[in-house]
Amino acid sequence: MTLPRQRISLVTLGVxxxxxxRAFYAALGWVEAEATETVVFFQMQGQALGLFxxxxxxxxxxxxxxxxxxxxxxxxxxxxxxxxxxxxFAEALAAGATALKPPEPVFWGGYSGYYAxxxxxxxxxxxxxxxxxxxxxxxxxxxxx
Amino acid sequence: MTLPRQRISLVTLGVxxxxxxRAFYAALGWVEAEATETVVFFQMQGQALGLFxxxxxxxxxxxxxxxxxxxxxxxxxxxxxxxxxxxxFAEALAAGATALKPPEPVFWGGYSGYYAxxxxxxxxxxxxxxxxxxxxxxxxxxxxx
Numbered sequence: 001m002t003l004p005r006q007r008i009s010l011v012t013l014g015v016x017x018x019x020x021x022r023a024f025y026a027a028l029g030w031v032e033a034e035a036t037e038t039v040v041f042f043q044m045q046g047q048a049l050g051l052f053x054x055x056x057x058x059x060x061x062x063x064x065x066x067x068x069x070x071x072x073x074x075x076x077x078x079x080x081x082x083x084x085x086x087x088x089f090a091e092a093l094a095a096g097a098t099a100l101k102p103p104e105p106v107f108w109g110g111y112s113g114y115y116a117x118x119x120x121x122x123x124x125x126x127x128x129x130x131x132x133x134x135x136x137x138x139x140x141x142x143x144x145x
Numbered sequence: 146m147t148l149p150r151q152r153i154s155l156v157t158l159g160v161x162x163x164x165x166x167r168a169f170y171a172a173l174g175w176v177e178a179e180a181t182e183t184v185v186f187f188q189m190q191g192q193a194l195g196l197f198x199x200x201x202x203x204x205x206x207x208x209x210x211x212x213x214x215x216x217x218x219x220x221x222x223x224x225x226x227x228x229x230x231x232x233x234f235a236e237a238l239a240a241g242a243t244a245l246k247p248p249e250p251v252f253w254g255g256y257s258g259y260y261a262x263x264x265x266x267x268x269x270x271x272x273x274x275x276x277x278x279x280x281x282x283x284x285x286x287x288x289x290x
Contacts, residue, residue, distance in 0.1 A: 003176050003229075006189045007222060010269070011153060014217035017197070029150050036162040044151045046190055046283025049274075054217060061219070061259045061267060062246025069214015072159035072199060073253040073266055074206070074276040077152060080273070084148075101207025114206045121218055122206060124155070131193075138191025141178040 010041075011075065012050040014057040014068050015119045021051045024118050027095035045137055051110075074114075077126035080133055082111045088125040089113045097123075156220065157195040159202040159213050160264045166196045169263050172240035179223075190282055197265075219259075221269035225278055227256045232259045233270040242268075 015021035022032070022040055033043040041052040058066045079085050085103045092115045093099055103113030103125060112126040133139055160166035167177070167185055174222050180186040185196040203211045230248045237260045239243055248258030250272060257271040278284055 003224065003278065003280075004175070004190065008156060008189060008192075008194070008220045008278075009223035009271075009278070009282075010221035011156070012219045012221065012269075014219070020279070032150065032209035034289065041286055042151050042287050044153060045192075046279070046281070046285070047153075049151070049153070050263075050285055051197065057217065057219065059249075060246075060257075061216070062163055066216070068217035070217040071165050071206070072156045072202065072213035072215040072264070073218045073220075074202065075153045075218075076155035076157065079148065094185070101205075105206075112205075119217070120226070122196075124157075124206075126154075127200045128248055129155075133148065133154070133190070136146075136191070137152045137154075139193055140191070141193055142227045 008047055009100055010050055012052050012057065013031060013117070013119065013121050014054040014070070015051050016054055017118075018051060018053055020118050024096050025051070028092060052143045065083065070120050071116075071122050074122040074124055076126055078126050078128055078131065078133055078139060082127050084123045085113065085127050092123065092125070148248050153194045155191055155195055156264070157197050158200065158264065159205055159215070159264050160196050161199055163196060163198055165263050169241050170196070173237060174177040185242075215263075215265050216267050219267040221271055223271050223273055223276065223278055223284060225272065229273050230256055230270045234260065237268065237270070275285065 029109050032040050034041040042049040058068055097115040100114040106112050110128040114124050115122050116122050175187050178187040187194040220247040229266050234248050243248050245259040254274040259266050259269050
């Protein structure tokens with residue numbers, strides 16, 4: 001089967017404490033689709049988010065014992081208004097996230113904030129008036145005029 | 146608008162050298178949807194992948210000067226056969242990726258390999274016979290029997 005080249009099937013977050021990570025995403029309202037003692041998966045739009053122990057992940061990557069970092073790869077959730085961004089940011093802090101940057105207007109004409117989950121994985125919450133979202137949440141980058 | 150909670154709009158990869166990163170993803174066959182001197186975006190299935198300077202990303206996150214790590218958040222592309230996984234892995238190496246783990250059968254019944262892009266961002270290429278892919282590449286986690 002010829003699949004589209006530009007896609008991500010699964011985003012995996014390496015976590016120091018799986019129970020703590022599950023509690024955080026549960027507090028944020030995420031519902032698990034599949035879980036074992038070592039890994040948890042959430043269904044997203046046509047892709048999955050996984051939580052997996054840091055040691056297990058390093059071993060799976062073929063470099064057992066490596067100390068894996070994070071932050072240089074970030075995940076963004078976009079919303080259709082600034083108020084929705086503020087609400088999502090507040091929900092994340094209430095769930096136990098660490099604020100990195102409260103939402104504020106940014107130079108490119110949008111509105112954006114950042115928080116870190118309990119393992120330091122960075123999420124951006126943003127409103128980008130130039131990037132429309134469909135009702136199913138999907139994003140299509142407009143073709144330049 | 147009430148958007149689905151469980152979604153990622155944009156995955157951003159912090160890069161040390163934007164030109165080098167663009168060259169790598171171009172060699173891998175990715176086509177840019179939008180580019181400025183500081184940031185590049187690719188359209189995926191209802192979401193975007195971005196390349197953005199590490200310093201710019203740290204500043205955007207509200208922690209200018211921070212040294213951001215990677216590897217503990219990984220991205221997977223799934224395929225419908227082992228042969229497709231092998232081909233994708235070979236293409237990545239040809240484009241300049243570093244092999245972390247050549248594709249091999251794994252204990253959970255699938256087939257998986259890992260490589261790192263020029264900035265160390267980790268991609269998995271995998272075949273998971275238990276997770277069907279649609280023709281558009283989207284993944285739906287089966288409901289447990």
